[in-house]
Amino acid sequence: xxxxxxxxxxxxxxxxxxxxxxxxxxxxxxxxxxxxxxxxxxxxxxxxxxxxxxxxxxxxxxxxxxxxxxxxxxxxxxxxxxxxxxxxxxxxxxxxxxxxxxxxxxxxxxxxxxxxxxxxxxxxxxxxxxxxxxxxxxxxxxxxxxxxxxxxxxxxxxxxxxxxxxxxxxxxxxxxxxxxxxxxxxxxxxxxxxxxxxxxxxxxxxxxxxxxxxxxxxxxxxxxxxxxxxxxxxxxxxxxxxxxxxxxxxxxxxxxxxxxxxxxxxxxxxxxxxxxxxxxxxxxxxxxxxxxxxxxxxxxxxxxxxxxxxxxxxxxxxxxxxxxxxxxxxxxxxxxxxxxxxxxxxxxxxxxxxxxxxxxxxxxxxxxxxxxxxxxxxxxxxxxxxxxxxxxxxxxxxxxxxxxxxxxxxxxxxxxxxxxxxxxxxxxxxxxxxxxxxxxxxxxxxxxxxxxxxxxxxxxxxxxxxxxxxxxxxxxxxxxxxxxxxxxxxxxxxxxxxxxxx
Amino acid sequence: xxxxxxxxxxxxxxxxxxxxxxxxxxxxxxxxxxxxxxxxxxxxxxxxxxxxxxxxxxxxxxxxxxxxxxxxxxxxxxxxxxxxxxxxxxxxxxxxxxxxxxxxxxxxxxxxxxxxxxxxxxxxxxxxxxxxxxxxxxxxxxxxxxxxxxxxxxxxxxxxxxxxxxxxxxxxxxxxxxxxxxxxxxxxxxxxxxxxxxxxxxxxxxxxxxxxxxxxxxxxxxxxxxxxxxxxxxxxxxxxxxxxxxxxxxxxxxxxxxxxxxxxxxxxxxxxxxxxxxxxxxxxxxxxxxxxxxxxxxxxxxxx
Numbered sequence: 001x002x003x004x005x006x007x008x009x010x011x012x013x014x015x016x017x018x019x020x021x022x023x024x025x026x027x028x029x030x031x032x033x034x035x036x037x038x039x040x041x042x043x044x045x046x047x048x049x050x051x052x053x054x055x056x057x058x059x060x061x062x063x064x065x066x067x068x069x070x071x072x073x074x075x076x077x078x079x080x081x082x083x084x085x086x087x088x089x090x091x092x093x094x095x096x097x098x099x100x101x102x103x104x105x106x107x108x109x110x111x112x113x114x115x116x117x118x119x120x121x122x123x124x125x126x127x128x129x130x131x132x133x134x135x136x137x138x139x140x141x142x143x144x145x146x147x148x149x150x151x152x153x154x155x156x157x158x159x160x161x162x163x164x165x166x167x168x169x170x171x172x173x174x175x176x177x178x179x180x181x182x183x184x185x186x187x188x189x190x191x192x193x194x195x196x197x198x199x200x201x202x203x204x205x206x207x208x209x210x211x212x213x214x215x216x217x218x219x220x221x222x223x224x225x226x227x228x229x230x231x232x233x234x235x236x237x238x239x240x241x242x243x244x245x246x247x248x249x250x251x252x253x254x255x256x257x258x259x260x261x262x263x264x265x266x267x268x269x270x271x272x273x274x275x276x277x278x279x280x281x282x283x284x285x286x287x288x289x290x291x292x293x294x295x296x297x298x299x300x301x302x303x304x305x306x307x308x309x310x311x312x313x314x315x316x317x318x319x320x321x322x323x324x325x326x327x328x329x330x331x332x333x334x335x336x337x338x339x340x341x342x343x344x345x346x347x348x349x350x351x352x353x354x355x356x357x358x359x360x361x362x363x364x365x366x367x368x369x370x371x372x373x374x375x376x377x378x379x380x381x382x383x384x385x386x387x388x389x390x391x392x393x394x395x396x397x398x399x400x401x402x403x404x405x406x407x408x409x410x411x412x413x414x415x416x417x418x419x420x421x422x423x424x425x426x427x428x429x430x431x432x433x434x435x436x437x438x439x440x441x442x443x444x445x446x447x448x449x450x451x452x453x454x455x456x457x458x459x460x461x462x463x464x465x466x467x468x469x470x471x472x473x474x475x476x477x478x479x480x481x482x483x484x485x486x487x488x489x490x491x492x493x494x495x496x497x498x499x500x501x502x
Numbered sequence: 503x504x505x506x507x508x509x510x511x512x513x514x515x516x517x518x519x520x521x522x523x524x525x526x527x528x529x530x531x532x533x534x535x536x537x538x539x540x541x542x543x544x545x546x547x548x549x550x551x552x553x554x555x556x557x558x559x560x561x562x563x564x565x566x567x568x569x570x571x572x573x574x575x576x577x578x579x580x581x582x583x584x585x586x587x588x589x590x591x592x593x594x595x596x597x598x599x600x601x602x603x604x605x606x607x608x609x610x611x612x613x614x615x616x617x618x619x620x621x622x623x624x625x626x627x628x629x630x631x632x633x634x635x636x637x638x639x640x641x642x643x644x645x646x647x648x649x650x651x652x653x654x655x656x657x658x659x660x661x662x663x664x665x666x667x668x669x670x671x672x673x674x675x676x677x678x679x680x681x682x683x684x685x686x687x688x689x690x691x692x693x694x695x696x697x698x699x700x701x702x703x704x705x706x707x708x709x710x711x712x713x714x715x716x717x718x719x720x721x722x723x724x725x726x727x728x729x730x731x732x733x734x735x736x737x738x739x740x741x742x743x744x745x746x747x748x749x750x751x752x753x754x755x756x757x758x759x760x761x762x763x764x765x766x767x768x769x770x771x772x773x774x775x776x777x778x779x780x781x782x783x784x785x786x787x788x789x790x791x792x793x794x795x796x797x798x799x800x801x802x803x804x805x806x
Contacts, residue, residue, distance in 0.1 A: 091673040
């Protein structure tokens with residue numbers, strides 16, 4: 001059988017950066033094909049080229065044996081190529097049906113669209129209400145819109161960009177059933193993912209990219225997760241060492257914490273209670289938007305709460321601001337590294353000063369001690385192997401992984417007695433992620449209390465002593481990670497309280 | 503004709519230019535572009551419309567010239583903000599300053615010239631109905647056009663496919679681009695439409711409202727139209743409520759001042775602004791459907 005899609009020698013340059021360097025990719029009919037690689041390996045660029053969003057500098061693409069030039073997404077869709085984006089390309093203020101209508105030919109009447117949406121959601125197990133506005137929907141439902149939208153084109157090839165990174169394990173299982181059904185109908189799927197277990201379970205073939213080049217094409221079912229990771233990274237990924245330790249005194253005590261939602265998309269916290277002891281790592285799992293942002297803001301002091309609802313080392317700090325809490329030995333690393341943890345257009349030394357001005361001896365008599373700042377920065381760079389161009393670049397000039405190592409290292413080097421960190425390894429390559437996780441474990445081993453808020457269940461199970469789940473602004477009881485299964489956590493993430501935890 | 507009827511008629515004339523300009527800006531902002539140059543486009547429309555009407559003797563040609571002048575100003579704005587991705591706020595402010603100066607130049611030779619106000623379209627018999635007859639059935643063509651424009655903009659935005667695409671572009675230009683819509687082309691057409699409306703509003707001022715030209719005659723109406731769009735939470739029917747409310751309170755406070763109520767006139771003059779803002783804030787309060795287009799004011803640069 002001839003291949004469905006064949007790309008040969010694709011080259012795409014952005015200035016000096018070669019995002020795709022003579023990339024070859026072949027997708028057979030009725031095949032689920034994985035595209036693997038670390039962040040920045042060129043996966044996104046390649047699929048944007050295949051969907052007509054970006055034009056390649058060199059190379060040829062053939063679809064169903066005929067050479068094609070993909071000048072626009074509309075043209076790709078006409079050929080039978082559909083795409084579901086990682087960051088959904090949905091319009092929040094519009095309804096489900098309106099969102100679908102935008103990707104269809106202009107003549108289609110609304111009634112037909114609503115009927116088609118209903119038919120496809122029934123046929124592929126993707127329940128949706130056509131007249132709901134998107135901002136009311138969960139992430140899983142939003143993804144279903146994207147998939148239905150792509151299916152309406154009757155695609156021969158469906159491209160999915162990290163589809164499960166935002167789903168609960170149950171939602172992911174459901175997605176896999178849908179994809180198997182598509183494959184059974186003779187359609188092909190190009191599946192981008194970081195999650196190697198998932199790829200081994202679902203995919204027939206895998207193409208692995210590293211630094212813009214294809215380094216391997218293999219059958220993932222005969223590989224191990226470790227061998228796939230080795231091909232992606234080009235070296236063995238260090239295993240994180242966990243040290244057994246006895247938890248000490250309670251360093252962070254949260255009780256009766258309620259907080260209104262930050263904006264219309266947020267979730268109010270309802271009566272949250274949590275203890276974190278010295279020497280332990282507590283993980284908070286949950287799907288984005290279930291109150292994590294509010295919890296982080298309440299713990300860090302970005303938003304005040306009742307004085308007694310947050311207690312650090314025995315002092316009620318609910319009404320204190322972030323600097324006062326830092327002076328008590330607490331440190332905070334927010335989720336968004338560029339724009340929240342670090343100011344993009346400030347240099348790294350200026351960013352060092354931003355979070356350390358009150359605690360690290362960087363200011364003397366109201367004046368900035370430049371030598372102290374630069375000395376502190378050098379220590380962070382050395383201890384965490386932050387790679388950068390030039391001695392003191394702007395924060396935005398660093399890659400995601402290196403900037404994350406910087407913002408985490410900046411706080412850890414202070415030797416805080418309490419560290420609250422959100423999404424410590426979000427979008428970070430495997431090597432940097434391992435460094436950061438090891439640093440968190442070592443910090444706890446030295447007697448600090450560490451609270452990790454993350455959507456990555458693998459990460460939480462790997463490093464946490466206890467895990468709690470946040471859903472709809474409520475926090476479940478934190479229970480030892482060993483006594484939990486992924487399925488139980490998944491149910492809690494979906495908001496089913498009590499039954500699984502009991 | 504009773505006093506009450508006369509007041510109602512002046513309310514319509516005070517509200518119409520606001521309504522037209524605000525509807526135009528509403529479409530522009532729904533597409534994700536913030537054009538603060540409404541005042542400038544409006545006054546260039548007023549000057550051009552009056553000048554052409556005097557030179558040709560035709561009110562219709564004057565109106566068309568005003569619309570074209572507003573569009574030309576808008577095209578300049580679009581070229582800078584869409585083509586060159588210039589800052590929309592700064593460019594809009596510059597457009598207003600340019601418009602105020604340019605209109606002085608265009609209207610220089612027409613100061614003091616007079617012509618009859620635009621003829622009204624009087625529907626026989628129906629216009630004799632007491633109170634509402636003159637109000638509804640004996641207005642000039644631009645008033646009727648403003649009502650048609652209101653219905654048309656509403657239908658376009660919420661019932662037509664092209665309007666859906668326009669709202670989508672204003673909501674998330676990156677997503678619209680990913681779906682294959684031409685963001686810049688759609689925004690360019692929206693900005694042109696807004697310019698045409700501002701020009702038409704200007705023509706109403708110089709050809710129907712006060713049938714002569716004087717420099718600076720828009721007197722801040724462009725800014726009020728902008729404010730109405732925001733406080734009406736980008737919904738056409740609320741824009742109409744806002745425009746008529748503002749017009750109504752403006753006229754009423756003038757009559758109240760004439761009665762001599764002993765309230766400082768500055769306070770009375772502030773009343774339309776306060777009343778309009780208050781009412782529109784109240785009707786928008788607590789409803790989620792009342793948020794700004796998410797991409798409003800952010801320039802779009804396709805990554806190719």
